[in-house]
Amino acid sequence: MTEQPGVVSAEQEQVPLVLTVPITPLVLGRLMRKNGISVSPVTLAKSCDAFQPKGARIRPVERLTGILNGLEHRQLRACQLRWDRMDRRQLPALVFHNGQWAYVEPATEDKVSLTPPGGPDYHLDPDALAQSPVLWFRGPGKTARTNSGEKGRATSLVMQELWKDKRWFFEMAAATVVINILAVASSLFAMQVYDRVVPTFAYSTLTALVAVMAIIICLDWSLKFIRARITDSLAHQADISISRQLFDHIMNLRLDTRPNSLGALAAHMKGLEQARNFFSSSIIFFMTDLPFCFFFLGVIYIIGGRVAFVYAFLLPIALVLGGLAQWRLRRLARMEVQKGQERQGLLLESIQGAETIKATGSTWKFSDHWQQLTHTMAGYGFKNKSITTTTMVTTGSLATIGYVGAMVVGVTQMELGELTTGGLIACAILGGRIIAPVAQSVRFMVQWEHVREGLEMVNRLLAMETDRRQDQETLFPDYLPDQVDLEGVRFSYPNSPIVSIDIPTLSFKAGDRALILGPNGCGKSTFLKILAGLFKPSEGQVRLGRTDISELDIQVINQRVGYLPQDVHLFKGTLKTNMALSGGVPDALVVEVAQLLGIDRVAAENPRSMDLEIFEGGSGLSGGQKQLVALSRIFMARPRVWLLDEPSAFLDLESENQVMNALKQWVRPTDIVIIATHRPRLSNMANRVLVMRRGRIVADGKPDEVIRIPGFRQQANLPVDRS
Missing domain, CATH: 3.90.70.10 (Cysteine proteinases)
Known part of the structure; x- marks a missing residue:
């Protein structure tokens, strides 16, 4: 376990x-x-x-x-x-x-x-x-150890991709400027029609104005289409690059600091997509469209004088309204995101453990938990939508108020002879160009709270420690001696005060065949993960070939060390692709290993042979068959250090003997083999037995010497071996 x-x-x-x-x-x-x-x-x-x-x-x-x-x-x-x-x-x-x-x-x-x-x-x-x-x-301040200086890295990642090529901004800014200038033309068209065409019914003037407007409409459509294509292209390129960087970061996360909830970890990925959409659209809006509100306000003042004061009065009211909505949504957005992560984690866990849930009759319990989370999220969502709807409806009402106010003030200006009918219509049209961007800014301010929570999720993901630092220069030596050394190694899981592994000094030399025995929870699996470089010691060093394993390139470790986890995982594909998971394996080697471990018998029982379809998690194969497939990966890698965690846990006696014989045949004399197991009968192939208890090595020696230690079986918590 x-x-x-x-x-x-x-x-x-x-x-x-x-x-x-x-x-x-x-x-x-x-x-x-x-x-x-x-x-x-x-x-x-x-x-x-x-x-x-x-x-x-x-x-x-x-x-x-x-x-x-x-x-x-x-x-x-x-x-x-x-x-x-x-x-x-x-x-x-x-x-x-x-x-x-x-x-x-x-x-x-x-x-x-x-x-x-x-x-x-x-x-x-x-x-x-x-x-x-x-x-x-x-305490609330005790969190897992993370890299420092990562706050705001998600925002920087998005902005870096968006601003990699700045040409798009100038193209879009130019298009937006022209589009907004053309918007003035439509209001001037209305003013000319009411002031020149209607009083005299000058159809020739009307024809000329319509022709000009046709050209303007075509130009406006073209520019808006081009601007949309630039935005879509930018978002597409950013998506590809950012998704790749995030996926690589997740794959390189230290396994001992990774979140326990897979649902929460997967949810972290969604935050950046939302942020990318927000930034790619909001940058243009806030840097081009919103400033033109003041431009249109100036045009209205030139045409209608005091009519501009109506919109100048409503502008700050709309912005304050958006700020209040943003403030009220801050906590709701955070809670909604947290509950969403929890619900997604529950969904993944329920799907993976559906067999156990049904067999134990606990479906009602998980369903009840799901309903509680859904009810809580629905409550947060309802409040969220209520605030958003109220804000948007109120902003829409401000547009109507602005129109009515402009008409009232415009009439007084017309009475004084300072404004024409056409000018009043033009001011009303331009007024909509002021309120619309303000309403859009309110929507962005409300949307920002969800984006901010998404960025916080991504920041937490990017702050998790990876196997190697980004700026680390790893070593790639041509030769490493077959030797593994541990010095002052202590390991604790994040947020736990318990020292799971405490080994002052330990060495494995070329040719060692070591068996690690001990009760459940004594640290055997954690110990092997530390040797494989999957877990980083809290203190001390693990040296592979006299070089600190944390300084070696990942490819070197993969070539030198083969690790069989206790929990075997197979992936969607075929029997062959799951055996040759890393790729680049000759078919002759696949066939040889399959025959060596007895996997050929599994293939022979299916019409598709080695193309037998495997589903997520290895569905369709028994536990023992999964174990053999996982072992085949190690055999085809031919490492110099074999780390096997319960290699015969799911195997019957015949398959276990075949695997042991295959190891004796396949392992080189100078290879190091370390096996964690509860089966002392495997000591037949070992020249060294180590007994672990509470994360410490309490016995280390030749099999005959260790087994003769008084109370050996009780100390290692071993059953009587009757084989």
Whole structure:
């Protein structure tokens, strides 16, 4: 079973004194303040008294959980573990020392600072706390380790693609300027018709005006069409480039820092598409269309004088209206996006686990959860649409008010002889050109909140650590010795204070055939992932051929190291494409490996043979057949270091023997083979056995020597081998 990054430890080896000693408000209050949680000392004292009856034997983690719940901080998750398994980078915490709970935080590289209740601070050697219980909780500020300086990177990514070739902007700006100037021509046409044609019925003048307007209409249509094509082309090119960069970033994410929810991870990708659409359209609008509002306002003033004051008065009202709507939508947009991610994660999880859900009769539970999320999202969506609709309708009403106001003021101007009928009509037409962009700006301001949340999602995605830094110069050596070394390696999952792996020093030489034994959750799978370079140690180094594995190019690692995960995954395709997943494998090698592992029997049972269709996740094959296909990938890669996690977990005895014989035949004498398993019978092919417990190597030696250690089977949690 693969170890999971849980935060609640099951190992509670405490003396009875720990069960009766209360947690004092002084030390707990300091811990909460350090985690950015403000709480009243009186309220904290009351909660500590209420959930810690005098003399009661209560586990410390239950005391802390009760106190936090009493303070209405149910989102904080408490954890209890021993100091020797504590990741010190997750300090501060509470530690039980000298018969009382004390606040502990880092002091220097080799010292920690303790603050007992009512006593002065003092420094202490961490080794003095080796077996002491520790209480820790995840505060709101504790997040996974990410790259720094990534805030706003999503916006920069979009803008960089949009401004890669600046020529499009000048072309669109020129087209927009001409389009808006032509809009003045339509109002002047109306003014000339009412002032010159109607009073005298001058049809020759009307014909000339119509001919000019026909030319203007054709030119206006052409320019708008060209502008739309430029925008679409720009968006298309940006989509291709940005999507590729995001996908590559996701593929290069460190597996130990990746979000647990696949739905949330997939949702992060959608944010940038929305942002790209927004920026590609809004840049033109705010830099070309919106400034022309003031141009049209000036034209109205020239034609109609005080009529322009009506639109000048309505312009700031519309902008303020949009700002208020944006402010009200900020929290709603954030909550709607979060619930959308959660719902998408639930959907993916339900589809993947449909068989288990049906078999356990828990369909109603998942359906109820889905309905709750849908109901919550619908509520947020309703409020969102209500605000948006109210804003847009009100803005539309402002246009009508502007028209009515222009007519009223225009009549007074006509009475004074300062405005003609045609001029009033022209002002009304141009007034629509002012209110329309303002209404559009309000829509953009409302839409921005959703775009901003999308950019925040992408920023969180881009801030996740990748296997290699963007500016890192990786090594590509021609030769590496067959050797794997670990020095001072410690590993903790993000947001967990538990040290999952703690190995001071360990080496594997050429020709080693090592078997790793140990109980579930002891760290075997995590250990292999660290050796494969999939997980990065929190501390220390893993060296492949005497070179830090983090400095090697990914291609070098892929050529040298072959890793079989415990959870085998097959992809949509055929049996052959799943075997030769990396491509470039000769057909002769595929056939040879298939015969070696017995996969040819799977192909022989299907009319399509090696073109047997495989669906997502390997649907259509049994667990053992999937295991053989995954093993074939390692065999065809012919690595120098073989890392196999439970290679015979789903195999029957016959298939297991065939795989073991294939390994003996296929592995070179100088290759390193490391197998994590629960089957001690595999020790027949090993020259070295390691026993893991709680992330540490507790035994390492020749198989006969390790097996003879008193209590070996109990320590490794192994069944009696009757084979």
